Amino acid sequence: MKPFFKGRRILPVFFGAIAVFLCGPVSALAILSVPNISSNTPKIRVLLNESIAWVEVGGWDLDARTSRPIKSRLRSNGRVSWRFSCSSGRVRLVSPHTQVFEGPLEVSSPSGAFLWGSKMIRESLVIHPAKSGCSVVNVLDIEKYLDGVVNGEFSAKWNSEAVAAQVIAARSYALYQSKQARLNKAFFDVESTTKDQVYLGVEGEETRASQVVSKTRGVVLASALDERGARIRAFPSGDLVPIKAFYHSTCGGKTDSPEDVWGQPQIGVRGGVRCLHCGSSPRFRWDVKLSNLEIDRLFSSFGKGKVRSIEALSRFPSGRVRQVKVGFLDGAGKFSSTVLNGSQFRSILGVERLRSTFFDVSGSATRDWIFQGRGNGHGVGMCQWGAKEMGAEGYNAEQILTHYYPQAYLVKVWK
Numbered sequence: 001m002k003p004f005f006k007g008r009r010i011l012p013v014f015f016g017a018i019a020v021f022l023c024g025p026v027s028a029l030a031i032l033s034v035p036n037i038s039s040n041t042p043k044i045r046v047l048l049n050e051s052i053a054w055v056e057v058g059g060w061d062l063d064a065r066t067s068r069p070i071k072s073r074l075r076s077n078g079r080v081s082w083r084f085s086c087s088s089g090r091v092r093l094v095s096p097h098t099q100v101f102e103g104p105l106e107v108s109s110p111s112g113a114f115l116w117g118s119k120m121i122r123e124s125l126v127i128h129p130a131k132s133g134c135s136v137v138n139v140l141d142i143e144k145y146l147d148g149v150v151n152g153e154f155s156a157k158w159n160s161e162a163v164a165a166q167v168i169a170a171r172s173y174a175l176y177q178s179k180q181a182r183l184n185k186a187f188f189d190v191e192s193t194t195k196d197q198v199y200l201g202v203e204g205e206e207t208r209a210s211q212v213v214s215k216t217r218g219v220v221l222a223s224a225l226d227e228r229g230a231r232i233r234a235f236p237s238g239d240l241v242p243i244k245a246f247y248h249s250t251c252g253g254k255t256d257s258p259e260d261v262w263g264q265p266q267i268g269v270r271g272g273v274r275c276l277h278c279g280s281s282p283r284f285r286w287d288v289k290l291s292n293l294e295i296d297r298l299f300s301s302f303g304k305g306k307v308r309s310i311e312a313l314s315r316f317p318s319g320r321v322r323q324v325k326v327g328f329l330d331g332a333g334k335f336s337s338t339v340l341n342g343s344q345f346r347s348i349l350g351v352e353r354l355r356s357t358f359f360d361v362s363g364s365a366t367r368d369w370i371f372q373g374r375g376n377g378h379g380v381g382m383c384q385w386g387a388k389e390m391g392a393e394g395y396n397a398e399q400i401l402t403h404y405y406p407q408a409y410l411v412k413v414w415k
């Protein structure tokens, strides 16, 4: 197999002596270990739902406790079902008897699992009194969390090297978010939806997924460059910060940068990576037709009249639309226009309809509007279809990852 880009093993040149290799289905990865590697796996706090009226938990020998502002505890003997509500900073047990708890209430079971409604919960569930109702956060081992992410964000059926690449990216993303959330004193680290990573819970776990998670245990992506873009020459010590390893379904040929898409650079993630591997994605090319009536409805909240023109005003180097100019004509015959950024325009049309900002537009106010585009998703970081195909073509997880994150290297941060 021919290398398809140069220089992807720069860090082993610096730290070759401490590179370690995994074996098995995820093979030959050059992975660095941090000094004094931790034996403890961190916990991640996953927001499962917000502002819900009731929280029902059930199981054996349940234990519920608050630690702040006041310590209190409730324990059951044998099987129990508890129903809670929240208001005014308090969690209230309303069934089978009443009891009031000040502050967040953490529920767990000595068996390690219990039910929240009909959903199996690992480790513990923290009920936070929200402004309205309760917010529910699952606190669990980050590796077990990843078991439930594999089939939510990708598929354990893919080639194991492609799955390993995805798992490492998902672990990096989760760890990055967790560190940021703790700095910001947020009450959760990640959401369980596409806002962060789709977590299917225990129901989404399966053996193949768990095997790959286990083979890549503790491995994350870290930047080989510092904040000023200089190559890191000393091995990171202390609290290593993983990269925020964004990924998306299909890039359509070229990835984009976080600064182009969200206006903020991100250490270790850059755009402009050419991808020759996602051509088999059903979203590699797409087109969508919208009637002028539909477009007028979507832009009615602007209060400027009917849409007369839509023009891609400028593009990023990747080819994605930077700005869109929408022209209007009101009932009094007055023309006006609005300039939106590509992402805003995409959200107005619907992200499920306009699959990316990598599009051309044609049509007119008297005909349909036709959008012809490429790719699916924001285009930043790893292209999942590209990774899937690279795995099928024989590339290993490290090759896949360093292709899409060329400024990153793999490092094992816990045993």
Ligand SMILES: [Zn+2]
Residues within 6 Å of the ligand: 250, 251, 252, 253, 254, 275, 276, 277, 278, 383, 385, 386
């Ligand atoms: Zn791609």
